[in-house]
Amino acid sequence: MSDSHHEESFWRKYIFSTDHKTIGIQYGITALLFLFFGFSLMMIMRWQMAFPDQAVPIFGGLIKWLAELNGFASVGNLPSDLYNVFGAMHGTIMIFLGVVPLVVGAFGNYLVPLQIGAPDMAFPKLNMASYWVYFIGGVIMLVSFFLPGGAANSGWTSYPPLSVIATTGQTFWLLGMVFLITSSLLGSINIIVTIVQLRAPGLTWMRLPFFVWSQLVTSFLLVLAFPPLEAAGFFQLMDRVFDTSFFLPSGLVVGGEALNVSGGGSPLLWQHLFWFLAHPEVYVLILPGMGVIAEVIANNTRKPLWGYKSLVYSVVFLGFMSFLVWAHHMFMTGMGQGMSIFFQTTTMIISVPSVIILSCFMLSLWGGSIRFNTPMLFALGWIPMFGIGGLTGLPLGLSTPDIHLHDTYYVIGHFHYVVAPGTIFAIFAGIYYWFPKMTGKMLDEVLGKIHFFFSFIFMNGIFWPMLIQGLAGVSRRLADGGESYAHSQGTLHLNEFMSYSAWLLAVAQIPFIINIIRTLLRKKDAEPDPNPWQATTIEWTDTTSPPMGHGNFEKVPTVHRGPYEYSVPGDSSDFTPQTKN
Amino acid sequence: MSRNDMTHHISNYRKIFVYLLIGTVLTVTASYLEFNVQNSIAGAVFVGLTIATVKGYLVAANFMHLNSEKKIIHWILLLTVFFLGLLLFIPLLWDLNLMSHY
Amino acid sequence: MEIPYNVEVREDTGLYNSKLGIWLFLASEIMLFGGLFSAYILLRTGAPMWPPIGADGHSVLHILKDTVPHATFNTVVLILSSVTMVMAWVSLKQKDLSKYKLYLGTTIVCAIIFLVVKYFEYSHKIHEGFVPAHDTYMALYFTLTGLHGLHIIGGIVVLAYFFGPGINMWVSEPERFTNRIEIVGLYWHFVDLVWIFLFPILYLLN
Numbered sequence: 073m074s075d076s077h078h079e080e081s082f083w084r085k086y087i088f089s090t091d092h093k094t095i096g097i098q099y100g101i102t103a104l105l106f107l108f109f110g111f112s113l114m115m116i117m118r119w120q121m122a123f124p125d126q127a128v129p130i131f132g133g134l135i136k137w138l139a140e141l142n143g144f145a146s147v148g149n150l151p152s153d154l155y156n157v158f159g160a161m162h163g164t165i166m167i168f169l170g171v172v173p174l175v176v177g178a179f180g181n182y183l184v185p186l187q188i189g190a191p192d193m194a195f196p197k198l199n200m201a202s203y204w205v206y207f208i209g210g211v212i213m214l215v216s217f218f219l220p221g222g223a224a225n226s227g228w229t230s231y232p233p234l235s236v237i238a239t240t241g242q243t244f245w246l247l248g249m250v251f252l253i254t255s256s257l258l259g260s261i262n263i264i265v266t267i268v269q270l271r272a273p274g275l276t277w278m279r280l281p282f283f284v285w286s287q288l289v290t291s292f293l294l295v296l297a298f299p300p301l302e303a304a305g306f307f308q309l310m311d312r313v314f315d316t317s318f319f320l321p322s323g324l325v326v327g328g329e330a331l332n333v334s335g336g337g338s339p340l341l342w343q344h345l346f347w348f349l350a351h352p353e354v355y356v357l358i359l360p361g362m363g364v365i366a367e368v369i370a371n372n373t374r375k376p377l378w379g380y381k382s383l384v385y386s387v388v389f390l391g392f393m394s395f396l397v398w399a400h401h402m403f404m405t406g407m408g409q410g411m412s413i414f415f416q417t418t419t420m421i422i423s424v425p426s427v428i429i430l431s432c433f434m435l436s437l438w439g440g441s442i443r444f445n446t447p448m449l450f451a452l453g454w455i456p457m458f459g460i461g462g463l464t465g466l467p468l469g470l471s472t473p474d475i476h477l478h479d480t481y482y483v484i485g486h487f488h489y490v491v492a493p494g495t496i497f498a499i500f501a502g503i504y505y506w507f508p509k510m511t512g513k514m515l516d517e518v519l520g521k522i523h524f525f526f527s528f529i530f531m532n533g534i535f536w537p538m539l540i541q542g543l544a545g546v547s548r549r550l551a552d553g554g555e556s557y558a559h560s561q562g563t564l565h566l567n568e569f570m571s572y573s574a575w576l577l578a579v580a581q582i583p584f585i586i587n588i589i590r591t592l593l594r595k596k597d598a599e600p601d602p603n604p605w606q607a608t609t610i611e612w613t614d615t616t617s618p619p620m621g622h623g624n625f626e627k628v629p630t631v632h633r634g635p636y637e638y639s640v641p642g643d644s645s646d647f648t649p650q651t652k653n
Numbered sequence: 654m655s656r657n658d659m660t661h662h663i664s665n666y667r668k669i670f671v672y673l674l675i676g677t678v679l680t681v682t683a684s685y686l687e688f689n690v691q692n693s694i695a696g697a698v699f700v701g702l703t704i705a706t707v708k709g710y711l712v713a714a715n716f717m718h719l720n721s722e723k724k725i726i727h728w729i730l731l732l733t734v735f736f737l738g739l740l741l742f743i744p745l746l747w748d749l750n751l752m753s754h755y
Numbered sequence: 756m757e758i759p760y761n762v763e764v765r766e767d768t769g770l771y772n773s774k775l776g777i778w779l780f781l782a783s784e785i786m787l788f789g790g791l792f793s794a795y796i797l798l799r800t801g802a803p804m805w806p807p808i809g810a811d812g813h814s815v816l817h818i819l820k821d822t823v824p825h826a827t828f829n830t831v832v833l834i835l836s837s838v839t840m841v842m843a844w845v846s847l848k849q850k851d852l853s854k855y856k857l858y859l860g861t862t863i864v865c866a867i868i869f870l871v872v873k874y875f876e877y878s879h880k881i882h883e884g885f886v887p888a889h890d891t892y893m894a895l896y897f898t899l900t901g902l903h904g905l906h907i908i909g910g911i912v913v914l915a916y917f918f919g920p921g922i923n924m925w926v927s928e929p930e931r932f933t934n935r936i937e938i939v940g941l942y943w944h945f946v947d948l949v950w951i952f953l954f955p956i957l958y959l960l961n
Contacts (some may be wrong), residue, residue: 191756194772261779268725269760269772295783296736306902314887316894318794334809336802336891344744344797345790395736399743408750411743453956623756666841674833681827684959694805694960701955714840716944723769726778729775733782736850737789744797 090196091621095203096182097510103174109164113158114572120150121553122571142222152551156225157241159549161213163228164245168252169210169359171495174254175360176294177206179502180263180287182510186611187281187620189227189272189629189651194265202258209251216244227477227549229346230321232339236311237326243312246305253302260291267291272610274631278384279650281609281635282377285384286363289391290356297352297395304345311337340405347398355394357491358458359387361498362429365451368501369433371607373440374449374646376636379432386425386432393422403471404478412471419469428463440632441639441646446520450501453528457497461490464539479549482542485535493531499522500584511592512600512617519587526580533573537566590598606647609635613649669715673708680704777938779906781945784906788949793900795956797892806892814895815885819958820874826958829872830950836865839949840940849932852925855936859918862943866911873904896957903953905944913939 088097116135119128128135132148139146144153181199185192193199216223221239224230232526235242267288271280307318315334317324319342324331360558370377377383399407399415407415433455464486477483500523508514541563546554553567554560603612611619614629629651637648683700714720719727764771799805808814843858880886880893887897917939924932 074869191758194758195776196758257780257783261776261783265772265776266778268768268775269765269770270758292732295779296733297785299783299787300790300793303794306791306898307794310887310894310898314894314897316887316898317891318894318898332810332888333890334890334894336798337806338797338801340747341744341794341797344747345794348740348790395739399747406751407747410750411747428840449724626758628756659848662845663842666838666845670834670838674831677827677830677834680955680959681823684823684955698960701960705781705952705955709948712837712944712951716837717941725768725770725775729778729782730785733785737785740786740789741793741796741922744793745800748801749798 074425085289088200090192090200092181092185092193092196092199093510093621093624095199096178096180098203099173099177099181099206100179102207102210103178105171106621107163107170107174108166110162110170111578112118113162113165115578116150117155117158117162118567118571118574120155120551122568124552124555125149130178130475137614138217138222141170141218141220144222145221150551153225154222155551157222159219160224160227160230160245161217164224165213166491167228167353168249169206169213171357171491171499172256174499175202176287176290176356177259179360179499179506180290183261183506184205184263184266184284184287184613185270186509186615186624187284187609188267189268189610189614189625189631190270190276191625194269195262198258199262201310202255202262205251205258209248211249211254212244212248216241216248219244229350230308230342230416231346232308232311232337232342233321233326234323235342236308236320237316237331243309245314246309249305249531250302253298253305256294256298260294262289264293264295270420272629273649278381278632279631279634280520281363282366282380282383282387283360283363285387286359286366289387290359293352293356293359293391293394297323299347300345301349304342307345308342310344337413340402343402344398345407347401348395351398351401352391352394354487354490355390357495359391361454361495361502361560362387364498364502364505365433365454367607367609368447368451368505369436370604370636370638371505372451373436374443374444374638375436375440376638377432378435378438379428380634380636382428383432386428390422390425393418393425397422397469398509400429400469400471400474403474414470416471423462423466423469430459430462437618445504446515446524447505449521449524450504453495453524454494454501457489457493457531461486461488461494464489476545477542479547480542481538481546481548484548485538485542488535488538492535493528497527497531500527506611507591508600508604509602509611509615509619512596512602513591513594515591516589519583523580523584523587527577528582530573530577530580534570538569541566606645608633608637608647608649610650614651665715672711675707676704676711684710723749760903762934770805771934773934773938774816777941781941784945784949788902791902792956795895798895802891803812807871807890809882809885809889809893811889813884814890815896817879818880818885822879823958825876826954829869830954832865832869832872833906833950834946836862836869837887837944839865840943840946844933844936844940847925847929847936852922855920856922859936862951863911863918865916866907866914870911873900899953899957903946903949910939910943910946914943939951 099225116128116131127148128150135150135154136146136148139151139154142154142157144151146154150158219240220639221241223241224235224238224245225236226238226242230242230245244422252545265283273598310316311318311320311333315333317331317337318337319339320331320333320337321339322335322337324333366377368381396418397415399411400419403412403415464482468477468483468486504515504520541554541560544559544563546563554564600617602615602617605612607613610629610631614625620626630651631650633648633650635650637650639646640648680701682698703743759765759770760772762771768775779797804814806814806816806819839858839861843855843862846852846858885893887894917936924935
């Protein structure tokens with residue numbers, strides 16, 4: 073019984089929909105476009121680093137036009153002022169406009185209600201609002217590229233004093249962030265209430281798919297960690313627009329003139345408020361991905377996840393600890409010994425639940441009947457990539473090696489391992505896995521495997537040499553890639569190698585794009601298999617592919633089992649749905 | 654719900670309103686009192702914040718019905734207040750623990 | 756399929772959906788104002804004197820002391836508005852729509868009075884040259900009370916909606932409407948609560 077009373081107009085059905093599935097797809101498409109844009113910014117930056125001051129091929133004219141619009145000189149190359157803009161915006165866009173909207177807004181919105189047997193999110197209209205607020209934030213960020221002086225250029229971290237005296241693009245960045253933070257808050261409140269209140273009968277906490285647990289913890293991080301950055305954003309706006317100096321020390325001289333501001337501020341105050349969010353933010357980036365990996369591994373080993381309880385306790389503990397480590401981003405600011413000991417200790421402690429989660433995933437493979445399909449390949453590839461990312465974080469979390477490594481390419485290599493092959497591989501695994509649920513059609517396996525194989529190679533080609541360059545002392549955020557420093561000379565040759573890897577990584581995405589387009593254009597079967605992966609969780613076992621609109625389920629499902637009842641002894645098939653008696 | 658069921662709620666709100674007014678008068682009066690010159694600011698801060706906390710508790714417990722609220726809300730607020738404490742005090746402790754003073 | 760627990764409570768949590776939602780929102784607001792207060796703590800303890808002396812050689816102290824009566828009046832007005840807000844909810848529980856409108860209307864009037872007094876306070880200070888750029892105290896004063904004021908304005912908009920067009924839900928779904936007023940009330944009490952802390956911190960501890 074579907075309750076489509078009247079035909080919905082195109083606008084209500086596709087643009088201003090309150091259906092979580094439509095909103096999830098909206099988030100997905102928008103976020104993927106932003107990811108592509110952020111990736112393009114990086115590809116141009118990598119040209120500048122490999123071939124400094126040479127005109128960018130094909131796009132040189134466009135770069136020249138943009139540079140001159142912003143007031144920078146260019147012969148088609150990327151001038152250093154514009155390099156700084158691209159660097160700051162690459163980070164901002166990838167994190168706040170790309171990954172988080174994708175893993176929380178798209179995956180979270182689409183899947184959570186389905187996996188818990190709910191008809192929709194708890195607050196459908198709020199859900200629609202949070203998408204459009206995100207959209208506006210994105211527009212503000214994009215528009216800022218066209219301002220004199222360009223978009224924000226003080227790093228995605230926007231440290232004062234530089235950010236306070238920077239060009240107008242920074243003000244737009246701050247305004248954009250206010251919208252993005254608001255969207256995030258509304259979305260995560262929705263997810264928490266949905267998970268707490270709308271679980272189907274029988275779906276107890278310890279029967280939840282790990283994906284849902286990871287979304288729950290992620291949403292708590294967003295609700296509690298984002299607001300201090302919003303406060304800091306208001307303070308920086310006041311500094312830039314009303315000549316206050318929350319973040320500027322007294323007596324600051326800029327361009328030979330003392331600033332006429334209120335005085336008495338602290339640049340460190342910004343760092344505290346910023347990193348109070350930004351550390352939990354990195355867990356926001358990875359936890360949903362871990363949730364995806366868990367689902368894909370359980371499904372493709374045909375056995376329950378190893379250590380479900382350990383996984384749940386670890387992810388909750390991880391979320392809690394993430395609020396206690398932020399100053400490991402500030403070891404070089406002159407902190408006292410007491411503070412340093414505290415933050416090093418908490419940082420070492422937080423690595424424990426991460427290792428437990430990774431170990432549980434690896435142990436889950438033992439004795440499994442592993443199916444090497446594309447989602448599983450991405451999940452298997454994820455494990456060592458996230459492992460490298462995590463391990464390379466250790467010397468950064470200890471203040472002594474951090475003296476050598478802080479602000480070098482080692483840091484960039486470390487965090488890209490966790491977010492690039494880390495988050496992105498999890499996203500790809502999720503897309504290949506849930507595509508048939510969303511569309512009723514499977515993506516092509518051959519194209520998928522090609523996509524995986526070459527992406528894996530080139531990801532490592534980009535980021536492994538960064539670790540080497542960083543250890544050699546090459547600083548980050550240098551427009552010339554380290555060319556002007558004596559200590560960089562020994563590792564400079566790696567720049568070209570990394571740049572080619574980046575461009576080849578782009579080429580490796582072509583099979584993926586072709587796959588998506590061809591599969592979307594292909595005709596759907598008359599009655600698509602609702603559960604092609606033979607999975608146990610509710611979204612596979614109790615809905616059609618795609619799920620029916622407005623309500624998801626013909627009737628409320630009742631849950632009788634845990635989420636990963638694969639290969640139950642005595643059962644006729646190798647998977648037993650959660651809703652089976 | 655009949656008129657009578659809400660009566661005890663209403664008399665409670667009236668009572669709390671009076672306490673809040675008294676608290677406001679107290680806090681303004683206290684700010685004008687002379688403390689021991691040495692500790693005047695610390696003392697004033699302590700008294701002012703204590704009265705504010707009591708007033709805040711009265712609003713939260715009674716007008717916001719936190720006293721009779723469900724456990725899950727209490728846990729969420731406890732978690733929030735814990736993180737709030739970190740946010741309020743770590744930067745300050747940091748300053749007191751600085752390696753060098755500018 | 757309807758979304759469950761919009762009005763009736765879920766058994767194991769004892770809550771209806773928007774009750775949990777608003778408390779989560781208030782938790783985020785606690786962290787927001789927490790960020791603002793932590794800046795106040797850090798910048799004040801780092802200042803040689805408080806309120807600081809600006810470039811013009813003056814501190815705002817004597818003007819500040821003159822405005823303590825206004826701020827005290829505002830504090831009483833907000834506390835009163837909190838009482839009338841909860842009484843508006845009580846009136847709905849008692850199925851008395853006209854009492855609801857009276858109490859809600861009073862709440863809105865109190866909020867507007869608060870803003871009017873604030874407007875006079877701001878103009879007075881600005882007129883005397885005490886702008887945000889004057890010194891750290893003025894910067895904090897305007898930012899903190901400004902953000903609080905924005906929350907009051909937002910509250911007025913929502914309250915006005917439930918006084919006006921939104922009141923139709925009382926006819927179609929009275930229980931759900933009563934819940935909505937309870938939720939709005941929680942937001943309003945929180946705004947009052949923040950002021951209860953802002954008042955001594957900004958006006959009295961100098």
